[in-house]
Amino acid sequence: MADNTAARNELAEAAAIAGTIHDDAQLEAGEYWTKVMPKGAHLRIIDLEGQQGTDFLCYDAARPTENRYNAGNTIKFANNAYPKEGAQLFSDLAQPLMTIVRDTCGQIDTIAGCCSAEANEYRYGVKDTANCRANFTKCLESHGLAARDLVANVNFFSHFPVHADGAAAFEDGSSVAGDYVELRAETDVIAMISNCPQENNPCAGFAPTPIRVIVWTP
Numbered sequence: 464m465a466d467n468t469a470a471r472n473e474l475a476e477a478a479a480i481a482g483t484i485h486d487d488a489q490l491e492a493g494e495y496w497t498k499v500m501p502k503g504a505h506l507r508i509i510d511l512e513g514q515q516g517t518d519f520l521c522y523d524a525a526r527p528t529e530n531r532y533n534a535g536n537t538i539k540f541a542n543n544a545y546p547k548e549g550a551q552l553f554s555d556l557a558q559p560l561m562t563i564v565r566d567t568c569g570q571i572d573t574i575a576g577c578c579s580a581e582a583n584e585y586r587y588g589v590k591d592t593a594n595c596r597a598n599f600t601k602c603l604e605s606h607g608l609a610a611r612d613l614v615a616n617v618n619f620f621s622h623f624p625v626h627a628d629g630a631a632a633f634e635d636g637s638s639v640a641g642d643y644v645e646l647r648a649e650t651d652v653i654a655m656i657s658n659c660p661q662e663n664n665p666c667a668g669f670a671p672t673p674i675r676v677i678v679w680t681p
């Protein structure tokens with residue numbers, strides 16, 4: 464019971480918001496979410512049960528087809544492949560789109576990208592799986608964009624280590640119930656989340672679970 468109490472306390476702390484809430488949504492496994500966030504707004508993504516990979520993208524709302532989250536710039540400017548608290552998500556045009564103001568888990572992946580039906584068939588021999596690529600495409604279409612605007616994404620609560628010999632694969636994430644990532648918009652952005660439905664590798668602990676998404680202004 465002690466563990467349950469600790470988890471409840473973490474969840475309560477994660478859900479405590481000091482500011483004006485603009486959106487508060489629970490996403491079941493495999494669901495997606497997108498919203499235009501004004502500069503200065505915060506986005507908190509809470510892992511409600513633990514070990515839930517959450518795929519994320521952001522675009523400059525003023526020119527989304529030319530200024531998008533750029534993994535290479537984000538890695539190079541931080542001199543690190545694994546963004547930490549205080550790191551920024553940079554764009555194609557080397558502008559900070561969002562700042563990671565809090566990360567209670569400490570595992571953010573910039574390398575592995577998202578799952579797709581095609582990749583799942585290639586890797587696991589399973590057809591027509593729910594997937595993050597399809598989710599991101601639906602998010603893009605809701606903003607008048609399309610699959611051609613999809614770029615390599617960032618994954619929260621995701622452990623994708625690259626070893627000394629170059630070996631790389633998803634390994635078990637360490638997030639627990641109540642862990643959260645919080646981002647601040649540094650310009651008006653389109654934010655997109657796919658709550659990963661992957662059941663074939665550890666990126667969602669082989670059993671995808673819900674997340675909670677809160678947008679607010681302090």
Ligand SMILES: [Zn+2]
Nearest residue numbers: 578595659660
């Ligand atoms: Zn996925």
